[in-house]
Amino acid sequence: MEDPRIKIIKKPKSILNEFPRKGGSASTATHYCPGCGHGIFHKLIGEAIDELNIQDRIVMTSPVGCAVFAYYYFDCGHVQVAHGRAPAVGTGISRAEDNAIVILYQGDGDLASIGLNEKIQAANRGEKMAVFFINNTVYGMTGGQMAPTTLVGEVTVTCQEGRDPRFTGYPLHMSELLNNLKAPVFIERASLSDPSHIRKAKRAVKKALKIQKEGKGYAFVELLSPCPTNLRQDAEGAEKFLNEQMEVEFPLTNFRDRSSEAEPLYRGASDFSKELLDNIFEVNTQSEMEPLDDPDFKTKVIKIAGFGGQGVLSMGLIIARAACKARNHVSWYPSYGPEQRGGTSNCTVVISGEIIGSPAIDNPDILVALNKTSLEEFIPRVKNGGTILYDLEIGNFNCQKNIRTIAVPATKIAKKHGVVKAANTVMLGVLMVISKEISQKFFIEAIKQSFAKKPKLIPINLDILEAGSKWAYKNLEI
Amino acid sequence: MATQLIKGNTAIIIGAMYARCDCYFGYPITPATEILHEASKYFPMTGRKFVQAESEEAAINMVYGASATGHRVMTASSGPGISLKQEGISFLAGAELPCVIVDIMWAGPGLGNIGPEQADYTQLVKGGGHGNYRNIVLAPNSVQEMCDFTIKAFELADKYRNPVIVLADGVLGQMVEPLQFPENISKHSINTSWAVCGNKETKNNLVASIFLDFDQLEDFNFRLQHKYETIKENEVEFEEYSMEDAEIILVAYGISSRIARSAVEKTRKHGIKVGLFRPKTLFPFPEKALKKIAEKRQCTFISVEMSNGQMIEDIILAIGCSRPVKLINRMGGNLVDVEDITKKIIEIAEGK
Numbered sequence: 001m002e003d004p005r006i007k008i009i010k011k012p013k014s015i016l017n018e019f020p021r022k023g024g025s026a027s028t029a030t031h032y033c034p035g036c037g038h039g040i041f042h043k044l045i046g047e048a049i050d051e052l053n054i055q056d057r058i059v060m061t062s063p064v065g066c067a068v069f070a071y072y073y074f075d076c077g078h079v080q081v082a083h084g085r086a087p088a089v090g091t092g093i094s095r096a097e098d099n100a101i102v103i104l105y106q107g108d109g110d111l112a113s114i115g116l117n118e119k120i121q122a123a124n125r126g127e128k129m130a131v132f133f134i135n136n137t138v139y140g141m142t143g144g145q146m147a148p149t150t151l152v153g154e155v156t157v158t159c160q161e162g163r164d165p166r167f168t169g170y171p172l173h174m175s176e177l178l179n180n181l182k183a184p185v186f187i188e189r190a191s192l193s194d195p196s197h198i199r200k201a202k203r204a205v206k207k208a209l210k211i212q213k214e215g216k217g218y219a220f221v222e223l224l225s226p227c228p229t230n231l232r233q234d235a236e237g238a239e240k241f242l243n244e245q246m247e248v249e250f251p252l253t254n255f256r257d258r259s260s261e262a263e264p265l266y267r268g269a270s271d272f273s274k275e276l277l278d279n280i281f282e283v284n285t286q287s288e289m290e291p292l293d294d295p296d297f298k299t300k301v302i303k304i305a306g307f308g309g310q311g312v313l314s315m316g317l318i319i320a321r322a323a324c325k326a327r328n329h330v331s332w333y334p335s336y337g338p339e340q341r342g343g344t345s346n347c348t349v350v351i352s353g354e355i356i357g358s359p360a361i362d363n364p365d366i367l368v369a370l371n372k373t374s375l376e377e378f379i380p381r382v383k384n385g386g387t388i389l390y391d392l393e394i395g396n397f398n399c400q401k402n403i404r405t406i407a408v409p410a411t412k413i414a415k416k417h418g419v420v421k422a423a424n425t426v427m428l429g430v431l432m433v434i435s436k437e438i439s440q441k442f443f444i445e446a447i448k449q450s451f452a453k454k455p456k457l458i459p460i461n462l463d464i465l466e467a468g469s470k471w472a473y474k475n476l477e478i
Numbered sequence: 479m480a481t482q483l484i485k486g487n488t489a490i491i492i493g494a495m496y497a498r499c500d501c502y503f504g505y506p507i508t509p510a511t512e513i514l515h516e517a518s519k520y521f522p523m524t525g526r527k528f529v530q531a532e533s534e535e536a537a538i539n540m541v542y543g544a545s546a547t548g549h550r551v552m553t554a555s556s557g558p559g560i561s562l563k564q565e566g567i568s569f570l571a572g573a574e575l576p577c578v579i580v581d582i583m584w585a586g587p588g589l590g591n592i593g594p595e596q597a598d599y600t601q602l603v604k605g606g607g608h609g610n611y612r613n614i615v616l617a618p619n620s621v622q623e624m625c626d627f628t629i630k631a632f633e634l635a636d637k638y639r640n641p642v643i644v645l646a647d648g649v650l651g652q653m654v655e656p657l658q659f660p661e662n663i664s665k666h667s668i669n670t671s672w673a674v675c676g677n678k679e680t681k682n683n684l685v686a687s688i689f690l691d692f693d694q695l696e697d698f699n700f701r702l703q704h705k706y707e708t709i710k711e712n713e714v715e716f717e718e719y720s721m722e723d724a725e726i727i728l729v730a731y732g733i734s735s736r737i738a739r740s741a742v743e744k745t746r747k748h749g750i751k752v753g754l755f756r757p758k759t760l761f762p763f764p765e766k767a768l769k770k771i772a773e774k775r776q777c778t779f780i781s782v783e784m785s786n787g788q789m790i791e792d793i794i795l796a797i798g799c800s801r802p803v804k805l806i807n808r809m810g811g812n813l814v815d816v817e818d819i820t821k822k823i824i825e826i827a828e829g830k
Binding site: 021056076077079081085089090092096099100101117125278283289317336360 | 481496500503509523533592656662676733743816
């Protein structure tokens with residue numbers, strides 16, 4: 001029987017008995033300097049993990065900094081991360097493994113300097129992670145440089161006269177900064193200066209991990225921590241520095257605890273079934289048969305050009321769709337980028353009986369020009385013996401080559417149907433008639449498919465297509 | 479087979495989803511943005527995980543985190559975004575984490591413009607971040623391959639525990655072609671021998687790339703080099719077109735290879751013995767195949783690139799300077815022109 005009056009304080013189960021990953025002869029000694037806060041804090045985390053019985057679920061990230069070797073000591077899953085990137089890595093872990101309890105262990109350079117963006121963004125997304133921030137006002141591992149949290153007047157190797165705010169600004173208050181955000185569930189600043197502070201720190205650590213156990217969201221605990229080596233202090237001096245100087249700059253308080261009202265966040269399982277994907281992509285309802293080789297089919301290149309908003313790209317896509325339905329090889333390539341926004345727009349459709357080489361051929365067999373600028377730009381590139389369809393409203397232009405030019409009253413016909421924007425569909429009707437390679441029924445089907453999400457527009461567009469084709473039969477030698 | 483007209487960037491996401499990719503992390507950048515758009519739409523529809531990251535660095539580090547749990551994961555970007563991701567790619571290679579990274583190249587250096595270029599060859603095929611590592615690099619040249627190579631990329635990433643790059647350009651990302659849908663969902667299970675999943679089974683695993691001991695790190699580096707040698711032995715892929723009797727050999731990948739193919743078709747009509755050699759894998763580069771060709775016949779190589787000539791160095795190395803290697807290239811967002819290639823071929827054929 002255990003004597004209830006006797007409490008045996010033992011090493012936490014979640015901290016290893018020996019540290020084989022560390023190597024070397026002293027297999028039970030840590031790599032931390034005497035008097036360093038990390039050792040104390042490791043113990044607090046270990047105790048909290050044991051008490052909450054969450055050891056198996058822990059994934060701890062070891063940062064760049066003195067705690068880079070946290071994985072020597074904790075008996076749990078570990079991912080070692082790049083400097084400052086722990087919040088992003090933790091996000092990836094947490095999103096992929098909903099049940100994992102993610103611990104970020106970061107120092108001031110890592111968290112408040114090189115990784116500040118990631119830190120704020122992950123907190124703002126309310127990622128499920130417990131963040132333990134060791135603030136000792138100095139870069140430890142790299143040898144005592146100024147940190148974002150270095151106090152004004154404090155001497156480090158990179159501010160040897162003491163931190164001067166005129167040149168280096170002021171200490172960054174991370175807890176206060178994150179407390180401006182809506183998403184975090186828990187934010188507290190504690191200290192590791194002496195036993196009474198350490199007991200309070202323990203409660204904050206346990207709370208942060210309990211929030212993770214319950215899947216409730218983001219918890220942040222900042223810990224004022226001694227670094228006697230780099231700050232050239234003895235044990236007493238370190239304790240005094242924390243209690244009398246750091247605490248003045250970084251007041252100890254709970255900034256926020258919404259753990260009782262926060263709801264657990266579960267992200268659900270992924271569905272990898274083929275049925276679902278086939279459904280989403282309408283594989284069985286909206287697909288055609290694969291293209292067939294046809295050595296007799298003469299490759300045709302069509303260029304469509306006009307202002308953005310004239311339906312240049314969509315007209316090209318309808319042609320491509322018709323060709324796809326006819327089981328031709330086909331490619332569609334648009335001009336993209338700034339050109340799309342307000343300026344001119346063009347696309348190239350290549351239809352072929354064999355595998356298509358370049359999809360971006362500059363010399364079209366057919367040019368469809370919906371404005372004068374585009375017409376003038378592309379005339380010189382139309383193949384000898386090719387065809388130009390242009391809107392009658394563009395007026396006269398010079399064309400030296402052996403090229404068939406067809407002035408289509410596209411805008412006029414479209415207006416007559418009450419849809420001034422549908423000049424492209426009139427052109428499509430004419431193109432359908434003069435390019436006999438693809439059966440007209442495929443154009444009709446392609447239009448239906450293209451407007452599938454706006455079915456009201458199908459009849460009027462089919463009417464306009466018809467009007468274009470009638471005009472062509474009436475006015476052109478076919 | 480079920481075929482639909484699909485945009486290159488969309489085909490990447492279709493491939494990824496049929497390859498069981500579980501997580502997508504990315505940042506907006508033209509001309510790769512549709513990949514992000516499609517992921518944001520389709521991943522949540524299947525309960526898969528999507529995060530629009532705060533930066534390219536964050537995106538690649540989210541990839542690192544999710545990959546460490548053994549799930550299939552990807553990101554995509556373009557030139558400058560890839561430059562930013564290099565730190566993370568080095569860490570992924572160092573921790574031997576599988577993932578797929580898509581680069582829809584734009585024109586550089588610096589801000590350059592969003593036109594298509596192939597100038598990320600060196601930074602991805604040769605390394606790019608710090609350390610002695612290689613990415614596996616696949617180079618699709620059609621919408622179909624944007625999908626198929628993405629699926630293959632996931633398989634290779636798992637097989638070798640290595641980052642795999644799908645290297646494409648603005649044209650391939652933006653163009654639309656018929657895509658035959660994948661007929662199966664890839665098989666994948668979490669490898670609990672190394673993954674860290676936050677459960678009892680994987681509690682003792684550690685994902686890391688740190689070796690304090692110089693000799694240990696050297697051993698690890700030699701082991702990595704050995705892995706790359708195995709990849710070179712097993713995974714080279716290339717395509718030959720009209721190569722049987724070719725004396726002028728165009729070497730091109732990605733969109734340049736499509737343009738080069740047109741030039742071959744055209745100049746063959748003039749009776750010139752010209753062919754196209756297309757690497758489908760850039761690392762491993764098909765150096766043995768090229769060497770064999772150079773040994774067997776009198777020929778001239780022409781590297782067709784949309785860069786300052788980054789792949790040409792690998793061709794010269796492969797054939798040990800045994801044959802002349804010329805360069806036809808454009809930069810700045812311009813496509814190589816079929817006419818320019820044709821002219822060059824005719825010049826060489828006429829012995830000029």
